[in-house]
Amino acid sequence: MHGFGFDAIHDEICVTSPLAQAILSFRGGANGEEPPARVIQGPHTQIKGTAYGANDKVSVDPANNEIYLPIDSGAVLVFDRTANGDVAPKRRLSGPDTQIRGVPSVAVDPVHNVLAVNSGGRMLLFDRTANGNTKPKAVIEGPKSGMANISSFQIYAAKGWIIAGGQGGFVGAWSIEDNGDVPPRWKIPVQQLTGYVASGIALDPAHKEIILSAAGQRVRPSRGIMNTVITFSWPEIY
Amino acid sequence: MKRKVLAAGAVFASALLTWSWVDRARTGARLISIQDVPDQGDACYRPDSAAAVPGSSNQNLFVDFDETVHAQDATPTVDITRPPVRDILDTAPIYSSVGVDVEHNEVFLQDSNTWSIRVFSRLDNAKPGAPPTEPRRVISGPKSDVQFNSCVYIDPASGDVYSVENDIGDTIVIFEHDATGDPEPKNKLKVTHRAFAMALDNENQELFLSVQYPPQVAVYRKGASGDEKPKRLLIGDNTRLSDAHGLAIDTKNKLLFVNNWGNISDYRVPGSGRFEAPSITVFPLNADGDTRPLRVIQGPKTQLDWPGAMSVNPDTGELYVANDMGQSIIVFRGTDAGDVAPARAIKGAKTGISYPTGVFVDAKNKEVWVSNLGNSSATVYPAMANGDVAPLRIIRSADENKTSLRFGKTQALVYDPIREQVLVPN
Numbered sequence: 001m002h003g004f005g006f007d008a009i010h011d012e013i014c015v016t017s018p019l020a021q022a023i024l025s026f027r028g029g030a031n032g033e034e035p036p037a038r039v040i041q042g043p044h045t046q047i048k049g050t051a052y053g054a055n056d057k058v059s060v061d062p063a064n065n066e067i068y069l070p071i072d073s074g075a076v077l078v079f080d081r082t083a084n085g086d087v088a089p090k091r092r093l094s095g096p097d098t099q100i101r102g103v104p105s106v107a108v109d110p111v112h113n114v115l116a117v118n119s120g121g122r123m124l125l126f127d128r129t130a131n132g133n134t135k136p137k138a139v140i141e142g143p144k145s146g147m148a149n150i151s152s153f154q155i156y157a158a159k160g161w162i163i164a165g166g167q168g169g170f171v172g173a174w175s176i177e178d179n180g181d182v183p184p185r186w187k188i189p190v191q192q193l194t195g196y197v198a199s200g201i202a203l204d205p206a207h208k209e210i211i212l213s214a215a216g217q218r219v220r221p222s223r224g225i226m227n228t229v230i231t232f233s234w235p236e237i238y
Numbered sequence: 239m240k241r242k243v244l245a246a247g248a249v250f251a252s253a254l255l256t257w258s259w260v261d262r263a264r265t266g267a268r269l270i271s272i273q274d275v276p277d278q279g280d281a282c283y284r285p286d287s288a289a290a291v292p293g294s295s296n297q298n299l300f301v302d303f304d305e306t307v308h309a310q311d312a313t314p315t316v317d318i319t320r321p322p323v324r325d326i327l328d329t330a331p332i333y334s335s336v337g338v339d340v341e342h343n344e345v346f347l348q349d350s351n352t353w354s355i356r357v358f359s360r361l362d363n364a365k366p367g368a369p370p371t372e373p374r375r376v377i378s379g380p381k382s383d384v385q386f387n388s389c390v391y392i393d394p395a396s397g398d399v400y401s402v403e404n405d406i407g408d409t410i411v412i413f414e415h416d417a418t419g420d421p422e423p424k425n426k427l428k429v430t431h432r433a434f435a436m437a438l439d440n441e442n443q444e445l446f447l448s449v450q451y452p453p454q455v456a457v458y459r460k461g462a463s464g465d466e467k468p469k470r471l472l473i474g475d476n477t478r479l480s481d482a483h484g485l486a487i488d489t490k491n492k493l494l495f496v497n498n499w500g501n502i503s504d505y506r507v508p509g510s511g512r513f514e515a516p517s518i519t520v521f522p523l524n525a526d527g528d529t530r531p532l533r534v535i536q537g538p539k540t541q542l543d544w545p546g547a548m549s550v551n552p553d554t555g556e557l558y559v560a561n562d563m564g565q566s567i568i569v570f571r572g573t574d575a576g577d578v579a580p581a582r583a584i585k586g587a588k589t590g591i592s593y594p595t596g597v598f599v600d601a602k603n604k605e606v607w608v609s610n611l612g613n614s615s616a617t618v619y620p621a622m623a624n625g626d627v628a629p630l631r632i633i634r635s636a637d638e639n640k641t642s643l644r645f646g647k648t649q650a651l652v653y654d655p656i657r658e659q660v661l662v663p664n
Contacts, residue, residue, distance in 0.1 A: 008654070019451045029657070033543075041512070045509045046508045047509055048508035049505050054505065183314070199650065203653065204655065213648045224353075226352065231324040231325065232320065
């Protein structure tokens with residue numbers, strides 16, 4: 001599992017069952033072998049993964065009651081948050097003009113109505129309700145930007161900051177209004193500071209912190225422990 | 239002055255909305271107040287309307303209170319070089335698999351937390367109050383290419399150590415039985431992504447490998463290396479393989495056992511996914527292609543719950559299953575089929591079993607070994623043990639009350655602001 005979501009408005013966990021082409025929504029306090037509250041699965045869903053990554057990521061937009069599922073090849077399906085069973089997506093963003101490749105990671109800014117898609121080492125920015133073969137309205141990419149791929153990233157919607165991974169193992173903050181080869185406003189050189197490369201990002205605005213998951217893949221941390229969760233204080237972005 | 243008032247108002251409103259975000263989950267949304275900043279004299283800037291904000295198609299409360307960010311100017315990136323304030327990690331090994339070299343009386347434990355194989359004496363026993371057991375040898379390091387390995391298997395003929403990587407590595411590495419430190423493997427075989435468990439048939443010189451997805455069993459020539467392809471591939475809808483995990487072979491009765499978690503789809507077909515009950519599918523040892531199983535063990539009586547490794551007792555033909563979420567080792571008869579209860583189950587507080595993912599039957603010494611993901615230990619029992627029995631011996635790599643984080647691979651996480659908890663899948 002490489003990316004999932006927590007819905008703090010409705011107190012739910014949204015996660016995929018990657019090998020079964022399903023989206024599961026659990027009660028936020030679920031424990032043990034508690035079944036999901038809802039399951040999206042079936043032929044009408046259009047859910048399709050890959051042999052390698054299956055369906056390994058999903059994001060949720062609690063403000064607009066939508067679930068975003070990136071699928072193979074280069075598409076993002078949007079479901080109603082309360083969908084259950086064999087339901088069709090309400091939107092499908094896909095096509096050559098989107099520039100989306102593979103199974104990207106996705107995040108939504110419900111304040112500024114921006115959909116960000118991290119694909120091919122770039123950050124593609126769309127209107128939140130983009131549908132079909134739509135061009136991104138902006139693309140953050142290039143050597144100055146340092147933009148890289150990461151399994152899951154976040155948008156701090158109150159300020160419009162995209163918090164994502166960068167080349168060389170940093171985590172940076174870009175603006176949802178950036179376009180082109182734009183460097184981040186701030187960056188935390190996580191790999192340099194810790195020896196780990198972050199693969200997942202979570203935000204905690206209340207405590208002005210970011211929380212990162214790291215799993216040692218491709219980079220052997222010198223301390224010899226391959227799995228960790230690291231918290232940084234980052235008041236600047238909040 | 240006006241700018242400070244607006245800034246203070248924005249902070250207050252932001253804090254108010256943040257508090258409401260959390261509280262809303264409990265009591266429902268409530269609008270507390272809207273304070274309009276007077277526009278007099280040296281009034282600070284505010285947008286004329288929400289519609290003027292780029293990207294906004296709706297008027298909403300956030301837009302009225304928060305300043306929209308603008309595209310980058312010439313300000314250079316600011317590096318934040320403060321060290322982390324906290325980290326969560328387990329310093330102890332997290333054991334995913336166990337193999338036993340009965341000729342050299344050694345136990346091999348696969349650790350997915352420190353990327354190592356730790357070798358102990360078969361007779362090691364950490365008594366209560368004793369410090370953790372010291373390994374005789376540790377295989378680890380970049381040359382060894384041991385990563386998130388899911389299975390360690392000892393060749394009963396040569397003592398060679400086989401280990402398969404379940405994620406990015408996609409490789410089986412093979413070491414001499416006395417390998418230590420950071421050795422180059424004596425052989426490496428590239429395998430399909432998501433390979434999970436192995437077994438060797440020395441009579442036919444074949445290496446069996448289970449693959450989670452697309453579910454399959456690949457059978458290689460023993461000694462295969464590099465990009466050599468499998469001799470046989472058991473794959474297809476008729477096999478009823480579904481998220482295949484543990485694998486065991488019975489060379490006497492010519493049987494292949496594979497357990498399945500039941501998550502199935504054809505990645506080429508949209509919306510083809512489904513959930514099936516966990517199962518054990520039984521095939522002829524030389525099964526190939528899209529072959530139906532001879533029989534299937536499946537149903538609620540089986541107690542199967544995320545089954546991990548399996549091992550056959552060659553003396554009895556019984557099949558031992560590391561029943562991870564069932565917190566047990568369950569034993570089936572080699573002829574079992576359908577919805578049947580296990581013949582025996584090692585389960586209970588005295589056993590010391592905690593999220594067992596590895597199992598191995600040592601027929602020579604009539605013992606069964608278990609690697610416990612949940613407490614950094616391996617425990618051993620009489621092969622015919624049943625019920626809530628204490629282990630004969632314990633190999634322990636942490637304090638005796640250890641509760642492992644069970645971090646398998648911390649690739650993702652979310653934050654729950656309601657409970658102030660971090661959720662980490664493995």
